[in-house]
Amino acid sequence: MKDSDKVINLIKNAGTKMRPRRYFVARAMFVILGAVLLFCLILFFVTFIIFALQENGGLFATNFGPVEWGVFLESLPWSLLLLSLALILIMWILLRRYAIVYHQPFLYTLLILVIVISLACFFLSASSIHGGIFRYASRNQFPMVEGVYEFETTPMNGMYRGQVTLLATSSFIIKNPFGQTSTVFLIPAASSELGQIDPGDYVIVFGRNVATATIDAAGVETIEDYQ
Amino acid sequence: MQAATIIMPELSEQNDEEVAIQVQKGDIESFRILVERYEPKMTRYAKRFFFDGDEGKDLVQEIFIKAYVNIKSFDVSRRFSPWIYRIAHNEFVNNIKKRQKERNNVSVFDFDVLFPHLVAKETADDGFNKAEVKGMLDHSLSKLSEKYKEPLVLYYFEDMDYREIADILHIPISTVGVRLQRGRAMLKKIVKG
Numbered sequence: 001m002k003d004s005d006k007v008i009n010l011i012k013n014a015g016t017k018m019r020p021r022r023y024f025v026a027r028a029m030f031v032i033l034g035a036v037l038l039f040c041l042i043l044f045f046v047t048f049i050i051f052a053l054q055e056n057g058g059l060f061a062t063n064f065g066p067v068e069w070g071v072f073l074e075s076l077p078w079s080l081l082l083l084s085l086a087l088i089l090i091m092w093i094l095l096r097r098y099a100i101v102y103h104q105p106f107l108y109t110l111l112i113l114v115i116v117i118s119l120a121c122f123f124l125s126a127s128s129i130h131g132g133i134f135r136y137a138s139r140n141q142f143p144m145v146e147g148v149y150e151f152e153t154t155p156m157n158g159m160y161r162g163q164v165t166l167l168a169t170s171s172f173i174i175k176n177p178f179g180q181t182s183t184v185f186l187i188p189a190a191s192s193e194l195g196q197i198d199p200g201d202y203v204i205v206f207g208r209n210v211a212t213a214t215i216d217a218a219g220v221e222t223i224e225d226y227q
Numbered sequence: 228m229q230a231a232t233i234i235m236p237e238l239s240e241q242n243d244e245e246v247a248i249q250v251q252k253g254d255i256e257s258f259r260i261l262v263e264r265y266e267p268k269m270t271r272y273a274k275r276f277f278f279d280g281d282e283g284k285d286l287v288q289e290i291f292i293k294a295y296v297n298i299k300s301f302d303v304s305r306r307f308s309p310w311i312y313r314i315a316h317n318e319f320v321n322n323i324k325k326r327q328k329e330r331n332n333v334s335v336f337d338f339d340v341l342f343p344h345l346v347a348k349e350t351a352d353d354g355f356n357k358a359e360v361k362g363m364l365d366h367s368l369s370k371l372s373e374k375y376k377e378p379l380v381l382y383y384f385e386d387m388d389y390r391e392i393a394d395i396l397h398i399p400i401s402t403v404g405v406r407l408q409r410g411r412a413m414l415k416k417i418v419k420g
Binding site: 004007010012016017096097102103 | 251253256259262263266284287288291292295296297298299394397398399400401402
């Protein structure tokens, strides 16, 4: 018996059926839907990282010289960043069955994803999405969500967050979220920033604690307070 | 059966993709044409993976059954050959894993797949001619790792181009070039002893 006869007989005798086209369509749709959901989740996490960096001040730290880069690195939400990278990897594994993905080295795919996510973040303002979520959660009292957005509870070296209570000619006083006050002196190079601050503003001060409740500041950034 | 004998001469003149369309429409006898065309190729391919004798025959049968079951996923605008070789590749790799109880060399974290490569020209033969490489491969195939063996077999014995090999192995086209180049260099080293 020819090998081709054996195969055909095997198919006929065992009642082997072709999988219907809708099975493959459904599978492809499932994969694409999964990828879209993952993309949305990644986008949500990345915008949250940007929002967290804006709120904890880390994003502005790099404006004040290489010394503050350490502050920036410390302020990064590493677990969320690693989770986002893991999700990108899962998305790549999911889409790897398609020629458009496996024909390119992983780094190219990663680069394209980073560009797309950056563009999406540019158009969807991180602060408006997450600020809105936080405000909604606060109004409806979802303590878990509130907790996620409480950046003030994690103070970092070199960064001081608070509300301006008093403004003088060469200094100002801030009250931190725990009710403690500090006097902030701006170094001469940063003194012009005083003109941009008003009493009642929420600010992040970058500098060094030189004495009890006294900060020598290299820079100040005004932030929006969602707390 | 008589209807099949009438159709078959016409079908035998059709290309693989046209025959596959007939199979997709439910004509099981058309599938016989594809089996006859690819059975020698699949047997030869199985032998390169050291699946010989009954084990090789069973695997080739399994490949055709899987091809039949999944034929409706075949995109008729593309070539049939890389599609069925992809099924064969998966079948062989799964069986090697079962046999050796070890991971496939081509893992998710294979650096060849992660990074772009500059050396990937289809003409980059490193001064080897096809007959020379085929001769070396015949003698030293068992000494090569799976990662380099398969692209070399597909390129030199199955006459596939870079894109088709990339489609079978699901790797970037530039990686095919790199693996062929490294595989040839390894072969040279093995032959020199």
